[in-house]
Amino acid sequence: ADKPAPFDKPGVKIALVRYLSTGDFFQAYLSGVEAQAKALGVDLRVLDSRQDAALQSDMVDQAIALGVQGIIIQHGLTESMKDAAQRAVDAGIKVVAFDVNVENPKIPQIEQSDRDLARLALEQAVKDNGESWKAGYVYVAGIAPLDRRNETWVDVKKKYAGISEVAMFGTLDNPIANSVANQARSVLSAHPDIKVMFAPYDEFAKGVKIAVDEAGLNKGIKIYSADISTSDIAAMREPDSAWAATAATNPAVVGQVSVRALAQLLAGEDPGHNVVVPPTLITQKDLIDKDIKNMEDLSAKLPQFAHADVAMPAWMPNPNAK
Amino acid sequence: MTLRDHAIRYGFIVLLFGLVAYFAIAADGFVSPQSAVFIFQSVAITGVLALGVTATLVVGGFDLSIGSVATSAMMAAAYVMVVLEQNALVAVVACLLIGAIVGLINGWLIVYMRVPDLLATLGMMFLLVGLQRIPTEGRSIATGMTMPDGSVANGKFSDAFLALGRHRFDFFIPNLIPVSVVVLLVLAVLIWFFLEYTRFGRMMYAVGSNERAAELAGAPVKAYKIWAYVISGVFASIGGILLAARLGRGDIASGNNLLLDAVAAALIGYAVLGAAKPNAFGTAVGALFVGILLQGLTMMNAPYYTQDFVKGVVLVVALVFTFALSGRGRR
């Protein structure tokens, strides 16, 4: 009741226009969006382009035609979304964009800072293993978040001359973990001296872990990654697991923040141009010491993971509040 | 015609209209010129690919490489403009050439080397998926990208090229019909006319049904088959051009589903008007059908996975209906 207009009345319509949807991250993101939308009492429409960038830009037009007041653009390509986002702004619709740079000063960018994710994981790797080791690196070029994480890896390699990348591999053939496991096995037999595997995407890390286990090298190798899910937690907690640490933001929190930023815009407030959701470093030790078994435990026991105080004006309902 | 004949002939069309009627009632905003255009636009690229693959189905072949031809053409267009800094015309010509050459190679493998069609085009598919990423070492191509040698590519997508993806023609309502829809419709009419009303088209059906009889009747069977693959390759590359124009970059992650969706459209085409054989009209309707289905489900807020499920169910049911009733193949 004490919410500002337009949220004082029901009937606000917003749309989520997605590029990627298949996978746990995206499912969790969606659930965050839904939770926050529900808490705010807005009507949410989900337009799912299923990784068809051209379709995604059409969907923005469709959302405009549907008469929504706000749009969240979730992933996509700068080139295909820039104009579409501009058209929405021109139509008087408030827009926020998550993880895609639409190059528009009127549009707040929600970010989970991929560079920070990679930096946190790599700093931990240096802390655990010193400044000199042989590394295997899992990377597929051309995927925006991976490209950004790659920049950090390149910087780190420059900074520490002792870190040498002896093998780079990676594939997005699905099931990704299975395909990466096959590659990692080959890499491990060609380079048995690898000490650290940097796999800055949890599907990659999962595949590397399978290969390390199959090769029986789990005590001699450490895996550092980004992102987290319930099954990743289980994999990290296994006895003698090689998966040492991962840096992650909670996708559900990112989803909530996306809606909140949009709501602020709609209420005439300014969430700022860059809305960054800070990542959390999660180590194997944390998980075991705090007895964290799944994402709920993680949220409960690492509060910075459960809720980000980002885009959180006083009137904003907190979907996590029970 | 008996009731059953009618059911076979018009069953699918009735299903299509039923679907439209249902969504018109159930989903807000489904009925509008914009929504109709949107549906066409959403299927334009797969539709073009599906029309191409129809040509190979007609001569009794199959082309698994179309998806990768389209993405290769997209990458090539981007490379030509962004890295080589050429204009739109050069980019388009390069794409069409790629399509034609791949089609020629496919045809040559199948006709002269006698490699089975599925096999030859599967090999070509893997080959192209790899090849298109080699010049940039797997990076997507966009203005300002860093090349493997460290230099920065400064060319950009020309406006003329981008217009192929973004310009809209006025049609009663200003800025209504996008270029890609016009391309789809023109190509559909062309290939339909070609297959149904030219002697080459008829001969292609003859080749597909009985290659030996066609040859003994004096047809240059090999040439016809190669042509079919060239048509398929060129259509796929046109699809790639449209894709590049819509995206404005050479994106390595785009176009994964093109092959399967195009094949689905072409195969659904078998059921349209009870044809029970590949045909261009059916293919176009098939593409549209998938477009309507997905659009309607999206507007009803169905999650992505139920869309796949419903697509599968409707496809199976529609086809059982047609084929079971038509009794083709039973003697």
Add this chain to the structure above:
Amino acid sequence: MTLRDHAIRYGFIVLLFGLVAYFAIAADGFVSPQSAVFIFQSVAITGVLALGVTATLVVGGFDLSIGSVATSAMMAAAYVMVVLEQNALVAVVACLLIGAIVGLINGWLIVYMRVPDLLATLGMMFLLVGLQRIPTEGRSIATGMTMPDGSVANGKFSDAFLALGRHRFDFFIPNLIPVSVVVLLVLAVLIWFFLEYTRFGRMMYAVGSNERAAELAGAPVKAYKIWAYVISGVFASIGGILLAARLGRGDIASGNNLLLDAVAAALIGYAVLGAAKPNAFGTAVGALFVGILLQGLTMMNAPYYTQDFVKGVVLVVALVFTFALSGRGRR
């Protein structure tokens, strides 16, 4: 036998050995029992799928649904153990049932409803891709996951089930041969023997070559065709079981790459020993061939896109070699 005949028969095998020799020299650590076992392990899942699809190729059909059957089985196994908290046996039985039922439905659609094979199985593929995600609303299945209704699933992958993916048998060297490799080898020998040496297998080839003649020779043609799809479905579900056991969770994946790799293996099999027809031995060799190629290239640090490219080139070249020389179809 002339030189040419020898080239046709043994060309592919020679190529295979050449490849092994090359990698042995060029890539460190390529030659070792572990490495050999690993190659088998890396192709175990696609290999099992490929053996299944071979059965449908033999009766003149095709099964596009195998990839999605495998991932559906994987999801089902995970669901049964994690959500329903059942044991390994129940999970395995559930998977096999899914494979058999999907195969039955495919066969029924193709045989009784006369839907063309590509079409029926394509529809089934879409359907399964969607269906497998509905119970968890698109989430992967792992211990501790939150279900759509907010409850937490507390079951876990039983050790017996995980052993299918992780246990290794001693063979000269302790802990050498993983279960999945044993499964692959056993199934390969089984299906090879079945197709080559039993009357059922022989009749399946007859059905694939001339259905009417087989029928007039007294064969229950419909049953044979349905059986082929059941075999294919069950093999695909075994592949899914192995996948689930290896990954230890139910992963959201379409299985498209499994499909493509399995089809590639089965089609390469045509070229082995100059068979020029689907055959289980060839399929197994084809799967191995792809495994060796990828293992060798990865060990030489070749990026993934060059692997696709090389896979495509080698596939095309090997097949041109076989089919062009064999002169099948030329007079």
Add this chain to the structure above:
Amino acid sequence: MVGNAVFRAEGLRKSFGQNEVLGGVSLELHAGEVTVLMGANGAGKSTLVKIISGVYERGDGTMGLAGHAFAPNTPAEAIRAGVVTVHQNINDGVVADLDVATNLTLDRLSGSGAPFLFNPARVRREAKAVADRMGLAIDLKARISDLSLADRQMVAIARALAHQPKVLILDEPTSSLSSAEADRLFALIDRLREQGVAILYISHRMSDIRRLADRIVSMRDGIISGVFDKKPLDYEGAVNAMLGRKIQLDQIVVRDSAKIVLKIDGLRIAQGARPISLTLGDGEVVAITGLVGVGKTALAETLFGVRKPLSGTMVLNGKPYAPESAGEAIAAGVFLVAKDRGENGIVAGFNIQENISLPFHKRMSRFAVLRRRLERITARRQIEELGIVCRSEKDEMSALSGGNQQKVMVARWMAQNAGLFILDEPFQGVDISARRDIAAKLRASANGRATLLFVTELDEALETADRILVMSEQTIVGEHRNADVDLDRLLAEVAGGPLHSAA
């Protein structure tokens, strides 16, 4: 006569692998003359035809057409040069998925002068003209796959005749035609002959040869073994030249049977047809003859369980017999050599041995595992028995001549003992001596079973059977003991039905 040869071939050779099929064939065809080419199965007739018509590459030799060198690389070139061929395999002549009109004009669609557009109305008009010349009364919109073999054959012939060829080659064109249709074909050939077309005609039917030949060329084992052009033509000499020996014409000794094997009562095989009742006896060979399309195949298929009768009962060896499938029929000892071997018999992917064992897998296996040695022995025995010309039992079927393929089909079903042995047009494409051989084998092995033959050619019935039944309008209309047959009555019964039923 040498002067006006339109077509001349000199020293043609052809080998398949090690196997020399043509060993230097020289042939002349003259304008306005029908040259009949005779030769046993596998003599190389079709191979010669395929070289002339540009299907096969020739190994050696030269050809000339109207004084110019003639060396077609493709069928298209041969057709353009004026050499038009109707090939032996009927399904090579028509496109099953297209309609009759398109099939009748198929060659025009690929000709260079043809209009770019395909105008269905015009095509139908042209097709009608083609059909009318031939007196062909088929629905032009019908799909070929819905037509009988005979009608398909007629379509292929009509298309070839519509050209104004210099040379017309007909490779066993009457093998699946009834006599009425054959007569129409002969009338047309007469007309073309008058117009000065040089015609090469291949057939195993003496009646055709007597009716048409101006000149006979005999072929044996890939070489020309005799040319006969002196009137009156020496038919016997030609046959002897093609066989390399004299043919013996044993008169058959008609047997009667005491023991009933099959008893059919009130069997109706089509709507509106009168019921069929008949009995077949042990050791008896019964032929059923009749025009094309009167229901012979339908009856054969009904007996074999692949078609259901509308009413009626059958009793086989004292037990009720109502097979639901071919499998059940075979299990009951009823075998059928189906007609149209290409479609209903041959498994192209299998070699001779595997083709022969096809129906008897169960009997030839132990614990479901096929006994290959037994298969091989059986195949060798059958090849020997029926005199199949081949290199070994491992030969591919496509490497056999048409007649030998047919023999493999008969051999398949004679590999085991039948209780009721049905043969539907078993002599299709089989040469005269082989036909006699097969007939003799059938008669010699007839004891212990009933043998039922379906033939359109009356001669074949007269040569083989103890009893001849006549079929018309899906029922049996007459019965004759094959001794002093009243031919006039028999022919009247044959003609009793409609002259030509559609499809």
